[in-house]
Amino acid sequence: MRLVETRAELDAARAALPGTVAVVMTMGALHAGHEALLRAARAGADSVVATIFVNPLQFGPNEDFDRYPRTMEADLEMCRRTGVDLVFAPHRDEVYPGGEPHVRVNPGPLGELLEGASRPGFFHGVLTVVLKLFNLVRPDLAFFGEKDYQQLTLIRRMVLDVNLPIEVRGVPTVREADGLALSSRNRYLTEAERLAALRLSAALRAGAAAAVGGADADGALAAAHRIFADGTTDVVLDYLVLLDPDLGPSPGHGPARMLVAAKVGATRLIDNAPIDLG
Ligand code: PAF
Numbered sequence: 001m002r003l004v005e006t007r008a009e010l011d012a013a014r015a016a017l018p019g020t021v022a023v024v025m026t027m028g029a030l031h032a033g034h035e036a037l038l039r040a041a042r043a044g045a046d047s048v049v050a051t052i053f054v055n056p057l058q059f060g061p062n063e064d065f066d067r068y069p070r071t072m073e074a075d076l077e078m079c080r081r082t083g084v085d086l087v088f089a090p091h092r093d094e095v096y097p098g099g100e101p102h103v104r105v106n107p108g109p110l111g112e113l114l115e116g117a118s119r120p121g122f123f124h125g126v127l128t129v130v131l132k133l134f135n136l137v138r139p140d141l142a143f144f145g146e147k148d149y150q151q152l153t154l155i156r157r158m159v160l161d162v163n164l165p166i167e168v169r170g171v172p173t174v175r176e177a178d179g180l181a182l183s184s185r186n187r188y189l190t191e192a193e194r195l196a197a198l199r200l201s202a203a204l205r206a207g208a209a210a211a212v213g214g215a216d217a218d219g220a221l222a223a224a225h226r227i228f229a230d231g232t233t234d235v236v237l238d239y240l241v242l243l244d245p246d247l248g249p250s251p252g253h254g255p256a257r258m259l260v261a262a263k264v265g266a267t268r269l270i271d272n273a274p275i276d277l278g
């Protein structure tokens with residue numbers, strides 16, 4: 001496995017990679033969810049590039065850019081273990097050579113909803129860095145986690161809208177045995193907060209179970225909402241919605257996606273799951 005930090009080094013190393021090239025983009029602090037992405041990439045392409053870059057553009061003024069965990073040695077070890085060929089871990093100036101970018105990708109209306117409503121400018125920052133990294137790595141395939149479902153949906157849309165010759169594949173969310181979706185932010189949770197955080201996945205399960213039991217979209221959503229209706233103040237719900245798989249209005253029947261976001265203590269968590277409305 002090679003580690004490169006500059007665009008020039010990346011260009012040379014990329015040119016030497018054989019066959020189809022997959023990319024897995026990360027901000028480091030790798031966990032079993034990233035491992036699933038890296039393994040899917042390894043199985044799906046001849047060569048695998050992982051990027052490790054904590055993107056300042058997607059952090060708001062009151063968010064945790066400085067506090068964001070940096071675990072480079074352990075990250076490189078996971079990349080090695082999963083058969084990554086090339087790691088690109090650039091400094092800020094390599095990705096943003098002109099400093100703060102004047103030109104950014106506009107995510108369109110979907111970028112203003114859900115996560116975009118709570119975190120203004122977040123998806124401008126995400127799509128801008130993803131497009132930059134696509135241009136720098138020039139992959140054939142890209143693997144992103146379903147855990148960040150709105151991000152995955154917007155990346156698919158960007159690839160379609162600006163005609164990028166890249167196949168985007170989603171990888172299912174990895175969960176702890178009790179249902180908690182893996183996230184780099186889980187490490188901020190106290191034991192009590194971690195228990196409270198289980199409400200997010202429990203709500204998604206309740207919604208899915210209601211749909212299996214014959215509930216319509218409203219019934220499934222109501223079943224999910226009941227999980228938060230016990231008056232607890234440990235979890236502050238931001239949104240809990242049922243939409244179509246492309247995050248348009250709820251379809252009423254067939255495949256749908258339930259998405260939830262809540263603040264647990266000082267930590268904002270998100271989760272989502274597919275729901276079949278029959
Ligand atoms: O999902 C993430 O870790 C980030 O949003 C990404 C895609 C690496 C862009 O910085």
